[in-house]
Amino acid sequence: xxxxxxxxxxxxxxxxxxxxxxxxxxxxxxxxxxxxxxxxxxxxxxxxxxxxxxxxxxxxxxxxxxxxxxxxxxxxxxxxxxxxxxxxxxxxxxxxxxxxxxxxxxxxxxxxxxxxxxxxxxxxxxxxxxxxxxxxxxxxxxxxxxxxxxxxxxxxxxxxxxxxxxxxxxxxxxxxxxxxxxxxxxxxxxxxxxxxxxxxxxxxxxxxxxxxxxxxxxxxxxxxxxxxxxxxxxxxxxxxxxxxxxxxxxxxxxxxxxxxxxxxxxxxxxxxxxxxxxxxx
Amino acid sequence: xxxxxxxxxxxxxxxxxxxxxxxxxxxxxxxxxxxxxxxxxxxxxxxxxxxxxxxxxxxxxxxxxxxxxxxxxxxxxxxxxxxxxxxxxxxxxxxxxxxxxxxxxxxxxxxxxxxxxxxxxxxxxxxxxxxxxxxxxxxxxxx
Numbered sequence: 533x534x535x536x537x538x539x540x541x542x543x544x545x546x547x548x549x550x551x552x553x554x555x556x557x558x559x560x561x562x563x564x565x566x567x568x569x570x571x572x573x574x575x576x577x578x579x580x581x582x583x584x585x586x587x588x589x590x591x592x593x594x595x596x597x598x599x600x601x602x603x604x605x606x607x608x609x610x611x612x613x614x615x616x617x618x619x620x621x622x623x624x625x626x627x628x629x630x631x632x633x634x635x636x637x638x639x640x641x642x643x644x645x646x647x648x649x650x651x652x653x654x655x656x657x658x659x660x661x662x663x664x665x666x667x668x669x670x671x672x673x674x675x676x677x678x679x680x681x682x683x684x685x686x687x688x689x690x691x692x693x694x695x696x697x698x699x700x701x702x703x704x705x706x707x708x709x710x711x712x713x714x715x716x717x718x719x720x721x722x723x724x725x726x727x728x729x730x731x732x733x734x735x736x737x738x739x740x741x742x743x744x745x746x747x748x749x750x751x752x753x754x755x756x757x758x759x760x761x762x763x764x765x766x767x768x769x770x771x772x773x774x775x776x777x778x779x780x781x782x783x784x785x786x787x788x789x790x791x792x793x794x795x796x797x798x799x800x801x802x803x804x805x806x807x808x809x810x811x812x813x
Numbered sequence: 814x815x816x817x818x819x820x821x822x823x824x825x826x827x828x829x830x831x832x833x834x835x836x837x838x839x840x841x842x843x844x845x846x847x848x849x850x851x852x853x854x855x856x857x858x859x860x861x862x863x864x865x866x867x868x869x870x871x872x873x874x875x876x877x878x879x880x881x882x883x884x885x886x887x888x889x890x891x892x893x894x895x896x897x898x899x900x901x902x903x904x905x906x907x908x909x910x911x912x913x914x915x916x917x918x919x920x921x922x923x924x925x926x927x928x929x930x931x932x933x934x935x936x937x938x939x940x941x942x943x944x945x946x947x948x949x950x951x952x953x954x955x956x
Contacts, residue, residue: 544946558900561900562900563900563901564898564900565899565900565901568945568946569824569946571944572824572825572943572944572945572946575826575827575943575944576944579826579827579828579944685895685900686900740902741902741904742895742902744893744894744902744904745886745893745902745904746904747887748893778901779900779901779902780901780902780904781828781942783828784828784904
């Protein structure tokens with residue numbers, strides 16, 4: 533059984549709920565491929581034997597005037613396949629107190645079970661006071677935070693806020709907030725690893741494929757850039773599987789993770805058990 | 814001469830599969846009212862194929878299996894890099910190459926309202942990088 537911690541539900545059904553969503557996906561999110569029906573995402577998850585998939589909202593209103601997609605849309609898509617999907621809310625630190633209220637509403641009323649932030653697309657400093665207030669509320673609500681770290685290909689956004697090292701300070705200040713550093717912070721992988729090793733509450737996701745095919749990238753990331761022995765001995769309980777659909781197909785990422793030449797128990801932890809710990813304990 | 818155009822929407826379920834679309838093509842021919850001419854079946858996707866072959870369960874497994882053996886997925890493809898045009902990595906050169914080998918269209922004669930397929934011939938859409946929503950054009954030209 534596999535849990536995919538990192539899916540952007542930019543599917544046809546979401547675009548029907550918000551007619552400008554495809555335009556925002558192209559212009560702001562930077563992905564120009566046509567949205568696929570939800571059915572094809574479900575088929576991908578079935579083929580990859582993924583039993584739980586985390587769907588992510590992204591609130592970019594203060595910088596770009598849009599959500600890609602909104603918390604409401606994520607909640608509606610989760611409701612279509614409630615046994616398969618778990619929704620993560622997103623709120624915009626730039627909206628101040630309103631963001632706190634919207635976060636409480638999304639968790640308590642919409643049933644979303646975590647938070648997604650992206651300092652590049654949302655254009656906020658992770659160490660800013662407004663972001664700090666948001667973390668305090670996330671910690672109070674006892675939900676995990678998945679945050680983008682590392683490269684953003686789109687030239688519309690800046691990556692100065694995406695170095696994973698800034699999360700050392702935040703993890704230190706919020707020791708009970710579970711923080712997942714997306715993409716292992718690639719290319720600042722060792723910075724992300726250092727933060728994850730220093731803090732019990734920090735995890736890494738391996739979503740997206742920056743350096744080639746999924747097999748090429750995960751092999752590079754978890755057996756070469758990070759030597760296999762470090763992955764196995766130090767990070768076995770820290771790494772979570774994620775695909776980053778629709779930027780990559782889910783079965784290709786699962787196949788790549790399963791093909792890694794590392795200890796089989798560690799692969800099982802990456803695909804399943806580590807996410808269980810973060811989501812449900 | 815009359816020209817009739819229909820676009821079929823097919824949602825595939827697997828990363829690699831063959832879908833028999835013969836009945837959908839015949840239905841389009843019937844809707845067209847054209848009795849004699851030719852039928853063009855054309856896929857709009859470069860990681861799919863359209864071909865004619867026997868509808869037999871063993872072959873439906875053998876054809877993808879041997880295409881996979883012929884064009885392996887683990888190799889050093891130049892195509893596998895970030896595409897700014899798409900905003901994502903290209904990771905499916907093997908699907909494009911399989912598509913080139915199979916081809917993207919089939920042409921079948923139409924006579925007296927019948928699609929002139931041989932007794933064992935069926936028209937297939939081949940999915941090489943699914944699951945996805947695919948669009949196949951059926952164009953009928955004749956009188």
